[in-house]
Amino acid sequence: MNKNLYNYILGVADNSLILGQRLGELCGHGPSLETDIALTNISLDLLGQVRGYYQYAAKILGGNASEDTIAFIRKERDYKNVLLVEQPNTDFAYVIARQFLFDVYHVLFLDQLQHSRDLTLSAIAKKSLKEALYHKRFSSDWIKRLGDGTDESHSRIQNAMNDLWVFTNELFQLTEADKEMLNEGIGVDVTQLKADYYNQLNDVLNEATIEIPEVKFFQKGGKEGVHTEHMGYILAEMQYMQRAYPNMEW
Amino acid sequence: MSENQIKNLEAEFEAKISRDEKIEPKDWMPEKYRQTHIRQISQHAHSEIVGMLPEGNWITRAPSLRRKVALLAKVQDEAGHGLYLYSACETLGISRDELYEQLHTGKAKYSSIFNYPTLTWADMGAIGWLVDGAAIINQVPLCNTSYGPYARAMVRVCKEESFHQRQGFEIMMKLAQGTPEQKEMAQDALNRWWWPSLMMLGPTDDASVHTEQSMKWKLKRKTNDELRQQFIDQTVPQADLIGLTIPDFDLKWNEERGHYDFGPINWDEFWQVVKGHGPCNKERLAARKGAWERGEWVRDAAMAYAEKQADRKEKQVV
Numbered sequence: 001m002n003k004n005l006y007n008y009i010l011g012v013a014d015n016s017l018i019l020g021q022r023l024g025e026l027c028g029h030g031p032s033l034e035t036d037i038a039l040t041n042i043s044l045d046l047l048g049q050v051r052g053y054y055q056y057a058a059k060i061l062g063g064n065a066s067e068d069t070i071a072f073i074r075k076e077r078d079y080k081n082v083l084l085v086e087q088p089n090t091d092f093a094y095v096i097a098r099q100f101l102f103d104v105y106h107v108l109f110l111d112q113l114q115h116s117r118d119l120t121l122s123a124i125a126k127k128s129l130k131e132a133l134y135h136k137r138f139s140s141d142w143i144k145r146l147g148d149g150t151d152e153s154h155s156r157i158q159n160a161m162n163d164l165w166v167f168t169n170e171l172f173q174l175t176e177a178d179k180e181m182l183n184e185g186i187g188v189d190v191t192q193l194k195a196d197y198y199n200q201l202n203d204v205l206n207e208a209t210i211e212i213p214e215v216k217f218f219q220k221g222g223k224e225g226v227h228t229e230h231m232g233y234i235l236a237e238m239q240y241m242q243r244a245y246p247n248m249e250w
Numbered sequence: 251m252s253e254n255q256i257k258n259l260e261a262e263f264e265a266k267i268s269r270d271e272k273i274e275p276k277d278w279m280p281e282k283y284r285q286t287h288i289r290q291i292s293q294h295a296h297s298e299i300v301g302m303l304p305e306g307n308w309i310t311r312a313p314s315l316r317r318k319v320a321l322l323a324k325v326q327d328e329a330g331h332g333l334y335l336y337s338a339c340e341t342l343g344i345s346r347d348e349l350y351e352q353l354h355t356g357k358a359k360y361s362s363i364f365n366y367p368t369l370t371w372a373d374m375g376a377i378g379w380l381v382d383g384a385a386i387i388n389q390v391p392l393c394n395t396s397y398g399p400y401a402r403a404m405v406r407v408c409k410e411e412s413f414h415q416r417q418g419f420e421i422m423m424k425l426a427q428g429t430p431e432q433k434e435m436a437q438d439a440l441n442r443w444w445w446p447s448l449m450m451l452g453p454t455d456d457a458s459v460h461t462e463q464s465m466k467w468k469l470k471r472k473t474n475d476e477l478r479q480q481f482i483d484q485t486v487p488q489a490d491l492i493g494l495t496i497p498d499f500d501l502k503w504n505e506e507r508g509h510y511d512f513g514p515i516n517w518d519e520f521w522q523v524v525k526g527h528g529p530c531n532k533e534r535l536a537a538r539k540g541a542w543e544r545g546e547w548v549r550d551a552a553m554a555y556a557e558k559q560a561d562r563k564e565k566q567v568v
């Protein structure tokens with residue numbers, strides 16, 4: 001089994017899983033029917049991507065592994081998503097800020113991953129890229145609406161941005177699996193995406209009249225399985241059925 | 251307008267309906283027709299969006315990725331149904347905000363079935379199978395109703411509802427064929443959802459107020475009791491097929507009638523829930539109101555931004 005490839009796939013897919021799960025919490029509770037539908041769409045896209053990645057990972061793992069054993073019955077320390085995506089739906093501004101900070105990265109990342117030497121990953125990336133571009137447009141538009149909307153929306157989105165900015169740097173850290181896969185021409189060198197990422201953020205935030213947060217210390221750990229306290233609760237909910245009724249088909 | 255003129259308009263209006271032609275938003279219509287349609291269409295729209303809540307309750311806990319995606323998509327469909335129906339209702343000269351207001355103040359009703367709790371995963375099966383199933387029976391005749399925008403909305407809605415029903419039945423079937431624990435979960439869900447689903451088809455004919463007028467306007471084509479019988483006749487064999495038991499000791503096939511006989515429905519419970527005292531009435535309304543209130547600053551921001559953008563465009567032109 002190619003352990004590095006397996007870990008690499010999880011590193012990519014877990015972000016989509018946990019963000020998709022977070023967005024799923026909002027379904028039926030959005031500020032309008034239209035935004036409710038749009039956020040659910042994003043969640044559906046992300047979870048669709050996850051299934052593709054995990055099905056591939058399950059094949060690599062072999063035995064009884066399936067997309068569901070990978071999604072639902074790992075320990076917290078084995079989830080490799082970045083801290084950003086596990087942050088809670090504090091209010092709509094946090095939801096949008098989190099989405100935007102992820103989407104800009106996601107597009108840059110998939111744009112590279114589509115050239116992977118691994119044909120399965122490249123195919124998933126191509127398909128996902130189209131979706132991610134749409135997500136990015138949605139979240140950027142809302143960043144502008146909230147930033148340049150009312151005083152209240154401005155201060156809420158500014159707050160959310162200030163709080164979530166500390167999680168951005170982690171996106172550009174290379175794990176062991178990343179380095180291995182990079183050497184094999186399979187993975188993406190995320191360090192190369194960083195400048196472009198912050199430039200794009202600057203442009204949108206400027207237009208939205210949102211100040212760029214000044215952050216000296218960034219948070220990290222998710223990629224190594226060291227999460228925030230939120231993660232345990234996400235998993236408790238998400239894994240509930242598989243834990244309470246193990247080894248059954250649904 | 252003279253009385254005679256109005257009489258003529260009314261006669262023409264009725265004739266149009268009996269010729270099976272659609273009434274369109276710009277057509278003249280009696281005030282009562284307008285009000286009745288606002289009431290029914292908005293009630294239906296509200297049911298779609300309140301109906302998102304009991305199933306939304308299981309999205310984060312769905313047992314597999316496939317099921318999670320399917321459930322999300324289903325609940326999203328219901329939001330879409332809400333959208334079409336609110337739009338249809340708006341053509342009658344009332345705004346979506348006013349309609350929400352009526353929901354939030356309790357002036358407008360929604361289907362009582364959504365005031366029951368979803369306690370296990372099997373409830374996702376039971377709701378799709380029974381609740382969407384009963385909704386289809388209620389709604390298919392509406393695809394030919396007299397008001398054009400409503401009829402067209404219903405054509406789209408019904409297509410998706412039958413998909414939901416099959417999906418729900420498939421969830422139940424999988425459980426019924428699963429482990430003893432899964433089968434028990436399925437049976438328990440059927441036990442809890444069966445009677446409320448029968449009530450969904452409305453009070454018995456002698457207790458139903460609107461029927462006659464509604465028949466004339468093709469808001470209704472069959473009576474509640476006929477629809478209920480149809481639902482039972484259709485559903486009992488499906489339960490048999492997957493080895494679940496309908497929780498009604500009086501249920502048996504009546505050769506003579508060509509229908510199933512069934513036991514008495516607890517209408518006291520029905521009226522209790524309609525009047526706001528079901529297990530989840532408070533939670534459902536609070537969830538809708540909460541989402542609306544928490545969303546206010548967001549909607550304000552979108553509006554303010556759109557105005558600023560329009561201003562900027564105008565200045566550019568000048």
Ligand SMILES: [Fe+2]
Pocket residue numbers: 297298331385411
């Ligand atoms: Fe419906």
Ligand SMILES: [Fe+2]
Pocket residue numbers: 298327328331407411
């Ligand atoms: Fe619906």
Ligand SMILES: [Fe+2]
Pocket residue numbers: 328382410411414
């Ligand atoms: Fe439905």
